[in-house]
Amino acid sequence: MMKTVIRPLFKSFILNHPTNEDKILAFSAIFWFTIAFIGHLIFVLYIISLYGISLFEGDFDRWNAMMPKGYIEGDIAGNISIGVHLLLAAIISIGGPLQIIPKLRDYVPRFHRWNGRLYVSTAVIITLTGFYLTWVRGSVGGLVGAVAITINGILILLFSLIVIRYAMAGNFKSHRKWALRLFMVVSGVWFFRVGFMLWMLIHQKPVGFDPATFQGPFLTFLNFAQYLLPLLVLEIYFWANERARKTGKITTAAIITILTIAMGVGIFGATVGMWFPNIN
Numbered sequence: 001m002m003k004t005v006i007r008p009l010f011k012s013f014i015l016n017h018p019t020n021e022d023k024i025l026a027f028s029a030i031f032w033f034t035i036a037f038i039g040h041l042i043f044v045l046y047i048i049s050l051y052g053i054s055l056f057e058g059d060f061d062r063w064n065a066m067m068p069k070g071y072i073e074g075d076i077a078g079n080i081s082i083g084v085h086l087l088l089a090a091i092i093s094i095g096g097p098l099q100i101i102p103k104l105r106d107y108v109p110r111f112h113r114w115n116g117r118l119y120v121s122t123a124v125i126i127t128l129t130g131f132y133l134t135w136v137r138g139s140v141g142g143l144v145g146a147v148a149i150t151i152n153g154i155l156i157l158l159f160s161l162i163v164i165r166y167a168m169a170g171n172f173k174s175h176r177k178w179a180l181r182l183f184m185v186v187s188g189v190w191f192f193r194v195g196f197m198l199w200m201l202i203h204q205k206p207v208g209f210d211p212a213t214f215q216g217p218f219l220t221f222l223n224f225a226q227y228l229l230p231l232l233v234l235e236i237y238f239w240a241n242e243r244a245r246k247t248g249k250i251t252t253a254a255i256i257t258i259l260t261i262a263m264g265v266g267i268f269g270a271t272v273g274m275w276f277p278n279i280n
């Protein structure tokens, strides 16, 4: 296990001649990735269990358990859009984390290429169905929420294009960096749920937003932070990895570790409060 999985995984996160601070930074990145991967797996389990199983049982009312406009009788285009959106949500949430494991790419490059094509196509289609659901069908969160998720969607489309262009040009250093940026914006909706449940766990009641309209200052912040904060931390990680001195690397590792612990608590909150109650 140590020789075949952990050591290669660890090595792939660090530079060729690692110093101790490079190793500390690499450990913080692996810690973050491991917790994020587990959180994505639970999210996939929830999507399959709530939406997938009810689809096969023909129990479409369950689609409205977490959304006000999940299944609407007679709205064929809307129901197909949300159905496709949910199917792709499960695919992308499992394919994304697998795609960014560096050693998997080296051991099974064919898998990386096919999963990459699937991931980018899924990202594009899920975003287009998301635009339809947001602007045509209407979603919770009001205008600010709609604008924020639309910017998130535009970033997904833009980063997908850049990732493909760098892969086709054979510029794998830039391809990898943009793939990680793409992963962060694609995971925006997942970060939203984790951040929201962390907030609820801390306060034990709705604070900073109105639960009836699902709007308020905290949700305005979270609607944008769901993708801007992960992107910011990723840029700091790139800087620390490539250019920072000892103190910069160690400080970045500490920030990533603290944020990962907060993310872990949010995942726990989302799991017990939102996802597990809908898994059967």
Ligand code: HEM
Residues within 6 Å of the ligand: 047, 066, 067, 068, 069, 085, 086, 088, 089, 090, 092, 093, 123, 126, 127, 129, 130, 131, 133, 134, 138, 139, 140, 149, 150, 152, 153, 156, 185, 186, 187, 189, 190
């Ligand atoms: C890219 C990854 C995405 C994933 C994994 C994802 C996942 C999901 C899931 C699981 C739901 C069902 C609600 C729940 O059970 O929690 C949902 C609903 C929804 N999604 Fe997405 N989604 C993604 C991207 C987007 C984007 C980019 C947009 C908008 C541009 C969007 C707009 C919506 C809307 C409007 C709903 C209906 C719920 C509501 O009324 O707010 N999604 N999504």
